[in-house]
Amino acid sequence: MAKPHIANHYLQATIRGAQRQGHDACSLLTQADIPNDWLGHPEQLITEQQLTHLIKSVWRATRDEFLGMSSERCNNGTFALMCEYCISSATLGAVLRKSAHFYRIVCNNLDIAMEAHDKQVFFRLHLKDARNDTDHLLQEFLILMWERMSCWLVDQQIPFAHTQFNYPAPSHEAEYQAMYPGELKFNQGVCGFQLHEKYLHLPVVRNEQELREFLQAAPAYILHRPSQDESLRSRIQALLARHDYVDMPGLTTLGELLHMTPRNIGRKLQDEGTSLRKIKEAQRREHAVRLMTTENLSIAEVSEQLGFSETAAFSRAFKRWTGCSPTRWQSNHNH
Template structure:
């Protein structure tokens, strides 16, 4: 798959907040595998993975999900708490209303609003002190977050009708259509995007386990174009997650649930350049990393929870997945 490239404008924009806080940007660039010399190359481009890793490094260094681009920080973890609050609701409209109520209640730096006018829904984000965000990075990221989150929650595209920006058209405007659609308006009174109100009735299509994986992969999952994923590989992954890793389903069991033979399942996975074992290993790897780093479980506990009867076998598998042992992986994460 071809990797999407983005303008080097976003490197400089990401570093604005840390520089204001007297944080050395060099370690942040190193963590994101972004060569420092690219900062001074206007035509340089980086991958969306590098950009996601740079944003994550900024979050960690500033302790601020607003990346140091507001007068007061938004503590790391607020987005995850908001996500957890959504699973009591059943439709996209109810979830969006809850997410906006949540953010307006926990911070005062950005005012969020959702309104419905006939056939269109309007989501706006107004920075109270926009001078802290001179490159409009936070403004754009917030709008993008709401649109991509909407797509992810209902597992289908939520096409943008129009996106309005409360600033002049920037030099890197060519980046915008892939993020905000083709109908762009600048120098508007507020920053907002609109989409069809018919989509508000779409049902929640995710579960808490999928949410954990989404959060662990963020902000990459926000930067990527999120759409409906009905691939067989994804269906197999969900079946494994739903049953659990301590006693994961066999290929034959999953094939039966998907109303096909195990031979057909193997063939169709091969057509997607995947295999049952690869998918199961990826699920185990993702879960192991989360248990070790976010829940601070021991190697022995993690080994059991991801389906290994012997800790030594788990350690060998983990090193094969990540290139390092579980203990070294935890040590590296602790120093970041």
């Protein structure tokens, strides 16, 4: 059995909306195979599987995907219907736009939209009326759903620049550090998350069969925390991800952000078997390969998004990375 690592806080927070509707706490916990005497014992951590089962028991009891924590019910199956509507999209950007359009139509209590500003994209995901979300669990869960779904659809961990909330840091703030990648911002005007616009072009690589398995297991994948990489390389990769490939910061700027000297950064990266140049090149290579799987992007468009001034320069770099030209690689992988 997986090691428990989720705060006990989430037992009470998950069932509070159902209790408000008159459902019995002991019955909900029993359905999830969680001992009733665990409730209210902060030292008793729970597993992702236990929280998954508890959320499912609350969904069944309330017939509400919003767990009884919204001023309006969201019928069970709504999220699945949205995913089915979006799965045929070519890119992550298309999924985010379509999902926002879908929920604006079916959920009056959700302020959801995608806004672009200076090459950064903010995905607003905000409860208009949060009076019933006293523990902020629904708001947490909504953001987690969209961030984890986005990563799953493109099969990579997207380095979100920041995740923000319109309330003060809660007592269980340590859980947020594990749940949400990137910077956390509290006391903001609205809730949502930000990412660089280049990630909107990542191709959706999941198919309908994989989606069915994803939904059948829900919310298991959404609650699963990816392993944390504490290496300097990983920290630098996350910082570089906030920039265009044309203006990725150098050692001096990274040193200021990381409170390290450029010399120490170079030495530590060398100890990890890499360098800033190799990290930047690897990011360009990985992004190029992913973009090349999107059939509606030309080689010239991929070259431009990766910051190359000429398509010929990109072609030379791509052949150095992969051993073949972009044209041949595209022909081999898109048919």
